Amino acid sequence: MIRKLSLLLLLLILGCKEKEASVETTVETALKNFSLSGTINGAYNDYIFLGYGKHKDSAKVIDGKFKFTGELDLPTQQGWLNLRPGANSLFVYLESSTIELVMDYRQEVDEYGYNMNILDLKDIKGSKTAIIQEKYQNFWRKNEEKDNFDELLNEELIRLFKEHPKHSFSGKILGELASYNRVLKVDELEHLYTLLDTTYQNKFDLEFYNTGIKSLKKYNIGHEFLAFKLPNQNSELISITNYKGKYTLVDFWASWCRPCRQKHPGLIELYSKTDRETFDIISLSIDEDEDDWKKAIQQDALVWENVIDKNGEVSDELGVMAIPHSFLLNQKGEIVGINLTDDEIEKIIVNNKANK
Incomplete structure (x- = not known):
């Protein structure tokens, strides 16, 4: 009798736990469900694309409207929207809610002559994030x-x-x-x-x-920079140690990185305002295709030294996870700034001159 009673209790307990687990699973799934809809102001009636994690989806924009639904890997997850390439990416966090976006659509030709489909976010509702x-x-x-x-x-x-x-x-x-x-x-x-x-x-x-x-x-700032040697366009090995004695900007970029190349006009202006005994630039590309790299150097009129890190050994050692990325070195080859603006770099150079 005792054994039967124990078995009965066990079955009841297990049954309850299975029911609890089922409820928890349902709740957890519900917490990961999302709905993302939007209104696009402008004459765009093609597809819009959504990515989040390893997931990709698309929806037809009809009369300026679209909608996505799905299940997230995490309760909140960053996603990105874009139109037909070439296009910019619009980042938005997805969550277990009904999110509504209002965006403006426009077309523009970038500085390299490519037609771009641009989305500008104007309003977002229903997002706690x-x-x-x-x-x-x-x-x-x-x-x-x-x-x-x-x-x-x-x-x-x-x-x-x-x-x-x-x-x-x-x-x-x-x-x-x-x-x-x-x-x-x-x-x-x-x-x-x-x-x-x-x-x-x-x-x-x-x-x-x-x-x-x-x-x-x-x-980090105050530490000695990595002593590297990398090839330039003529396959000559260039050593960063040759730049000691002046402030030097080590600028990481790539031909395919639009924000990197948008920075070049500002760097060219900064370079023209300073003398080479005081300040210099060495651009370090992470391109894998040397032809694309050399072409971009010519297109952007980069007159300072350019080297390439095809295997990523230098960028990996320095922990460069995203570009553009830069280090400003002092005369001793020590790091004095990371990802500074052009104005911040110029201020450091001017203050150094004034203190001499």
Whole structure:
């Protein structure tokens, strides 16, 4: 009798657990379902494309309207929208809600003569993530010119990460700060990492963070730069150590990187305003096709030294995960700035002259 009773209780317990598991699975699936619809103002009646993670989808734009539905890999996941190529990419976070976008469509010819289909986001509704993003962006704009911006940013991110430890936007911020916008110290970044629930973060953002931290520990501001030798267009090996004695900008780019090439006119202007004894530039391409690289150098009229890192050995060692990316070196070959603007570089050079 006791055995029968025990067996009965066991069956009841297992039955309850199966039901609970079923309910949890249903809820979890529901939390990953999304709906993304939009209105496009302008004469575009072709397909629009959506990507998120490894997923790709398309929808026909009819009378300026489109809609996507699907299931995410994570509760929140960054996606990107684009029209028929060539086109820009419009990034938007997907979540378990009904998101509505309003966008303007226009065509333009870029500086290389390519016709581009451009989407400009005008409004977004139904997105909790958009509210978090807007608040963070407003904080950055309001405070970035302050002398204690790094302290304020660290405090803001501690608050944000504690409030949203599972949100993949938190992981994206941390990945970018470690690998690109290097405002915070290593120990601050490592503390912020402990506040995240990494189970819910995009693996690429975590990879950006890990690579960035490794690079920061070895090639941060104040550290000696990597001593490399790479070939130029004439297959001559160029050593970065030859540039000691003056400020040098090491600029990572590629022929296919539109934002990189959009920076070139500004760099050319900066280069023309400075003398070679004080400041120089060496552009380091990660192109795999040398012909495309050489053609882009001519098209953009890059008059300084250009070298190529076809195998990615230098960029990998330095932790360069995205381009454009740059390091400003001082006369001793030490890193004094990472991803500075042209104005910031010019200010450093001018201040150095004034202090001599």
